[in-house]
Amino acid sequence: MKRLIFFAIIFGLTFLSCSPEEEVEPQNVDLKINFTQLVDGAPVQLDQMIYQNALGQQFSIKTIKYFISQVKLYKADNSIIEIPDIHYVDIRTPETLDYTFSVQVPEGDYTGFSFVYGLIPEENITGSLGLDLDRLMEWPVAMGGGYHYAKIEGQFIAEENYFNFHSGALDGVDYSINVDFKNNPFSITNNLQVINLSMEMQNWFTNPTDWDFEYFGSGIMGNPEAQQVVHENGHDVFSFQLLERLE
Numbered sequence: 281m282k283r284l285i286f287f288a289i290i291f292g293l294t295f296l297s298c299s300p301e302e303e304v305e306p307q308n309v310d311l312k313i314n315f316t317q318l319v320d321g322a323p324v325q326l327d328q329m330i331y332q333n334a335l336g337q338q339f340s341i342k343t344i345k346y347f348i349s350q351v352k353l354y355k356a357d358n359s360i361i362e363i364p365d366i367h368y369v370d371i372r373t374p375e376t377l378d379y380t381f382s383v384q385v386p387e388g389d390y391t392g393f394s395f396v397y398g399l400i401p402e403e404n405i406t407g408s409l410g411l412d413l414d415r416l417m418e419w420p421v422a423m424g425g426g427y428h429y430a431k432i433e434g435q436f437i438a439e440e441n442y443f444n445f446h447s448g449a450l451d452g453v454d455y456s457i458n459v460d461f462k463n464n465p466f467s468i469t470n471n472l473q474v475i476n477l478s479m480e481m482q483n484w485f486t487n488p489t490d491w492d493f494e495y496f497g498s499g500i501m502g503n504p505e506a507q508q509v510v511h512e513n514g515h516d517v518f519s520f521q522l523l524e525r526l527e
C-alpha cells in the first residue's frame with residue numbers, strides 16, 4: 281500500500297510538472313498595425329480649410345503618404361523581434377491603412393517597440409521598391425535619389441496656395457526619424473491584437489519649430505533647413521495604442 285502511494289505521488293508530480301510547461305510555450309501570432317491620421321486629435325477631414333497651425337495660419341490636408349520601416353519589438357527577456365517590412369501608407373488608399381506584418385511574433389510581455397519614419401539609407405535606393413512606388417514616391421536622383429519619406433500636401437492661408445510638405449534624404453543627408461516607444465510595455469496574448477498607430481498632423485507644424493507656411497513656401501524638397509525642421513518636429517507626431525480586434 282505504501283509503495284502504491286509512493287508511485288501515485290511520483291506519477292502525480294511528473295504529471296504536474298509537465299503540463300504547465302506545455303501551456304506556457306509561447307505561440308507565434310499575427311500582429312496587425314492600423315494607421316490613423318489626426319488633426320487636433322480627430323480623424324483628418326480631407327480638403328477642408330478648417331485647420332489652424334500654431335501660428336494661426338489656416339490650412340487644409342489633401343494628401344498624406346508615408347513609409348514606415350525597421351519595426352522592432354523588444355521582449356521582456358531582452359530579445360528583439362526585427363521585422364524586415366517596409367510599409368507604404370496612403371490615407372486615400374484604404375488597403376494601405378492596415379497591415380499584417382510578414383513575420384509572426386511570439387505571445388508574451390514586451391517592453392516596447394520602435395520603428396523608422398521613412399527609410400534608412402541602406403533601404404533608400406532608387407528603383408528598389410518596385411514600379412508603383414517609384415512612380416508614387418521617387419525622390420529625384422539629382423537631389424540624392426531614393427524615395428520620399430512622406431508627401432503631405434494641402435492648402436494654406438488661401439485656397440490658391442498649395443504646399444508640398446515633402447520629406448526625404450536631401451543630397452544624401454539622412455533625415456529619417458527613429459520613433460522610439462521602447463519604454464511602453466504591452467502584452468501580446470492572442471491573434472487578435474492590433475497596434476493602432478496615430479499620426480497627429482499638427483505636430484509636424486510645431487515643437488520645437490512653429491512651421492510658417494509663408495516662410496517655407498510651397499515646396500521644400502531642395503531646402504535643407506526645412507528638411508531639418510521636419511526631422512526635428514517629427515519626434516512626437518506618432519502615438520500608439522494596443523487594441524483588441526473584434527474579429
Ligand SMILES: [Cu+2]
Pocket residue numbers: 428444446501
Ligand atoms: Cu516631392
